[in-house]
Amino acid sequence: MPGLMILTGMVASANNHFRIESLPGVVRQGEVYPISVLGPPSLKSIYAEFQGVTFPLDFSEPKGAYEGLIGIDMDTQPSTYEMKIARKDEGSNVPLARVSLKVEKTDFGIQILSLPSAMVDLDRKTMERVHQEEKKVNGLFRRFREERLWRGAFILPVEGELSGAFGFRRIINGQRRSPHTGVDLRAKEGTPVLASNSGIVVLVEAFFFSGKSVILDHGQGFFSMYFHLSEALVEEGERVDKGALLGRVGSTGRATGPHLHWGIRMNGARVDPLSLLKIKTYPEYLFQQ
Numbered sequence: 534m535p536g537l538m539i540l541t542g543m544v545a546s547a548n549n550h551f552r553i554e555s556l557p558g559v560v561r562q563g564e565v566y567p568i569s570v571l572g573p574p575s576l577k578s579i580y581a582e583f584q585g586v587t588f589p590l591d592f593s594e595p596k597g598a599y600e601g602l603i604g605i606d607m608d609t610q611p612s613t614y615e616m617k618i619a620r621k622d623e624g625s626n627v628p629l630a631r632v633s634l635k636v637e638k639t640d641f642g643i644q645i646l647s648l649p650s651a652m653v654d655l656d657r658k659t660m661e662r663v664h665q666e667e668k669k670v671n672g673l674f675r676r677f678r679e680e681r682l683w684r685g686a687f688i689l690p691v692e693g694e695l696s697g698a699f700g701f702r703r704i705i706n707g708q709r710r711s712p713h714t715g716v717d718l719r720a721k722e723g724t725p726v727l728a729s730n731s732g733i734v735v736l737v738e739a740f741f742f743s744g745k746s747v748i749l750d751h752g753q754g755f756f757s758m759y760f761h762l763s764e765a766l767v768e769e770g771e772r773v774d775k776g777a778l779l780g781r782v783g784s785t786g787r788a789t790g791p792h793l794h795w796g797i798r799m800n801g802a803r804v805d806p807l808s809l810l811k812i813k814t815y816p817e818y819l820f821q822q
């Protein structure tokens with residue numbers, strides 16, 4: 534889709550074979566930003582750095598470009614940021630370029646929910662359990678595989694209707710609660726839930742809020758999460774291909790009916806999984822297998 538590709542900047546570097554090609558330098562809160570850097574294959578270990586977080590770029594032979602995805606957390610302040618492109622060279626970081634990336638505000642909206650008070654007003658023991666579960670998941674996110682396991686476009690894990698959008702600020706039983714960090718896809722109990730991309734199963738467990746949960750590590754800091762399953766059909770440590778059967782839709786944990794909660798983390802950034810799917814509409818642009 535060449536019309537969508539514009540040159541956002543030339544590099545202030547002695548190497549004039551190197552330039553940054555990207556979609557317009559604008560992204561919204563909670564979206565994924567694809568970046569492409571044209572340059573000779575010899576550069577190796579190129580990465581983009583946004584707000585102190587690094588996102589590796591991989592060389593794509595047919596394009597002659599280094600490509601990668603940058604996750605913009607839902608709470609990133611709308612502003613224009615400087616993004617660094619650099620290369621790791623024997624332990625030191627060699628800056629190659631700086632480009633500006635404008636983050637625009639997303640209107641996430643508000644969701645007002647009424648839930649049984651047992652699911653909202655937690656006793657001390659349950660609070661402690663929830664706290665431990667959060668700690669465990671955050672620990673997993675810090676120990677990701679460096680190797681890129683994901684390939685090509687991400688896919689929708691379940692054929693279902695969108696019943697809960699990403700980013701809703703939630704008011705539950707009249708009280709402000711944490712925002713919704715994934716999307717809810719309504720589907721019949723038992724509907725197959727598929728791996729949205731290739732990766733390693735790093736968690737299969739029943740949690741208080743998310744019910745029966747599966748988390749995949751896709752490498753390079755990317756994770757996908759599948760919550761409220763009626764059953765999980767994979768085991769921790771298992772390697773799965775994109776489209777593999779992970780489990781079935783259910784309503785375990787805090788859920789008002791059968792649905793899949795699908796979440797994505799990209800190097801800590803909470804992004805809208807649906808924004809990841811949109812990237813496949815740029816077929817020439819990124820990630821030919």
Ligand SMILES: [Zn+2]
Pocket residue numbers: 697713715716717793794795
């Ligand atoms: Zn949800």
